[in-house]
Amino acid sequence: MGSFVKEETSSLMTEFLEKCGGYAVVDGGFATELQRHGADINDPLWSAKCLITSPHLVTKVHLDYLESGANIIITASYQATIQGFVAKGLSVGEAENLLRRSVEITYEAREIFYNRCTKGSWDFTYAGKASRRPILVAASVGSYGAYLADGSEYSGIYGDSVSKETLKDFHRRRVQILANSGADLIAFETIPNKLEAEAYADLLEEENINIPAWFSFTSKDGVTVPRGDSVVECTKVADSCTKVVAIGINCTAPRYIHDVIISLRQVTRKPIVVYPNSGEIYDGLNKKWIKSEGESEEDFVSYVSKWRDAGASLFGGCCRTTPNTIRAIAKVLSGESPATSKPKFWQ
Ligand SMILES: C[S+](C)CC[C@H](N)C(=O)O
Numbered sequence: 001m002g003s004f005v006k007e008e009t010s011s012l013m014t015e016f017l018e019k020c021g022g023y024a025v026v027d028g029g030f031a032t033e034l035q036r037h038g039a040d041i042n043d044p045l046w047s048a049k050c051l052i053t054s055p056h057l058v059t060k061v062h063l064d065y066l067e068s069g070a071n072i073i074i075t076a077s078y079q080a081t082i083q084g085f086v087a088k089g090l091s092v093g094e095a096e097n098l099l100r101r102s103v104e105i106t107y108e109a110r111e112i113f114y115n116r117c118t119k120g121s122w123d124f125t126y127a128g129k130a131s132r133r134p135i136l137v138a139a140s141v142g143s144y145g146a147y148l149a150d151g152s153e154y155s156g157i158y159g160d161s162v163s164k165e166t167l168k169d170f171h172r173r174r175v176q177i178l179a180n181s182g183a184d185l186i187a188f189e190t191i192p193n194k195l196e197a198e199a200y201a202d203l204l205e206e207e208n209i210n211i212p213a214w215f216s217f218t219s220k221d222g223v224t225v226p227r228g229d230s231v232v233e234c235t236k237v238a239d240s241c242t243k244v245v246a247i248g249i250n251c252t253a254p255r256y257i258h259d260v261i262i263s264l265r266q267v268t269r270k271p272i273v274v275y276p277n278s279g280e281i282y283d284g285l286n287k288k289w290i291k292s293e294g295e296s297e298e299d300f301v302s303y304v305s306k307w308r309d310a311g312a313s314l315f316g317g318c319c320r321t322t323p324n325t326i327r328a329i330a331k332v333l334s335g336e337s338p339a340t341s342k343p344k345f346w347q
Pocket residue numbers: 043044045046079145146147148149150151152153190251282284287319
C-alpha cells in the first residue's frame with residue numbers, strides 16, 4: 001500500500017505535464033483578484049473571508065482563470081485556518097466545513113468550465129490531440145505567517161517560541177482535511193523559512209497524506225527565503241520528501257525568478273513551478289500594495305520563455321497578477337505571440 005501510494009503521487013505531476021504538452025499554466029493572484037472585483041479583504045482572514053461572505057466571487061475568480069487558460073487552479077484556503085475561523089466565532093466543525101468548501105467551489109468551477117466548453121462545442125488541443133484541457137485542483141496552504149495576518153510571510157520571523165512542533169500542530173488538522181477533500185494536490189505556498197518546510201515535510205510523511213504536494217518558497221533577493229535560509233537549502237528539504245512532486249517559488253518579484261530556477265535545478269530533478277507576483281511591495285500592517293514603477297506586465301510575460309529554457313515547467317502568477325497575465329503566459333507557452341495590447345497587472 002505504502003509504495004503504491006508513493007508511486008501514484010510521484011507520477012501524478014509527470015503524467016499531468018505530459019498531457020499538457022510539457023508545460024502547464026498555473027492561475028494568477030487570487031486574493032488580489034477578489035479585491036479587484038470589490039471584495040473587502042482587509043481582515044485577519046484575508047481572502048478566506050470571501051468563503052464566508054462572497055463565495056460567488058470565489059467561483060467567479062476561478063472561472064476567470066480557467067477562461068484564461070489555467071491548468072491548475074488554487075483554492076481560496078491560503079489563509080483559511082481553523083484557528084483563524086474560530087477566532088471569528090465559528091465552531092471547529094464550521095471551520096472544517098469551510099476548508100472542504102474551498103475545494104468544492106473549485107471543483108464546481110471546473111465543472112462549469114468544462115460544461116461551457118462542451119456546450120460551445122469548442123475543443124482544446126493538447127500534445128497534438130483534441131481533448132479536454134487537463135485541469136488540476138490544488139488546495140492552498142499558506143504559512144503560519146499568513147495566519148498572523150500582518151504580512152509575516154515576507155519576514156518568516158516567528159520568534160523563538162515557535163518550534164517545528166508548534167508549526168506541525170498548527171497545520172496538522174487543516175492538512176488532513178484538505179488531503180481528504182478531493183483536491184488533486186496540496187500547494188504549500190509562499191513558504192518563508194526552512195523550519196516551516198521541514199514541518200510540512202514531516203506532516204506529509206507522518207500523517208500518511210495520500211495526495212501529492214508542491215512546496216513553493218518566497219524570496220526577496222532570489223538567493224534566500226525571507227528568514228535568511230538559502231533557497232537551495234529549503235529546496236533540499238522539499239526534494240527529499242517523496243510526497244513533493246514540484247518545487248518552486250511564488251510571490252516573488254519576476255526579476256529574481258530566472259536565477260532561482262538555475263539554483264533549484266542544481267539540487268532537484270523535480271518539476272519546477274514559478275508564479276511570481278507583480279514585483280510591487282506589500283505593506284502588511286495596512287494591507288496595501290505600494291505601487292512601484294518596477295516591472296510591467298510585458299516584462300513579466302517576456303520572461304516566461306527564459307524561465308522555461310532555464311528549466312521550469314509550471315508557470316503562473318501570484319499577488320496583483322490578473323487573468324490577463326495568465327492569458328499572456330498561456331499564449332507564450334502555446335507558441336502564439338503575446339497580445340499586442342498593453343495590459344497592466346492591476347487596474
Ligand atoms: C502574500 S501576502 C500579500 C499575504 C497577506 C497577509 N497574509 C495578510 O493577511 O495581510
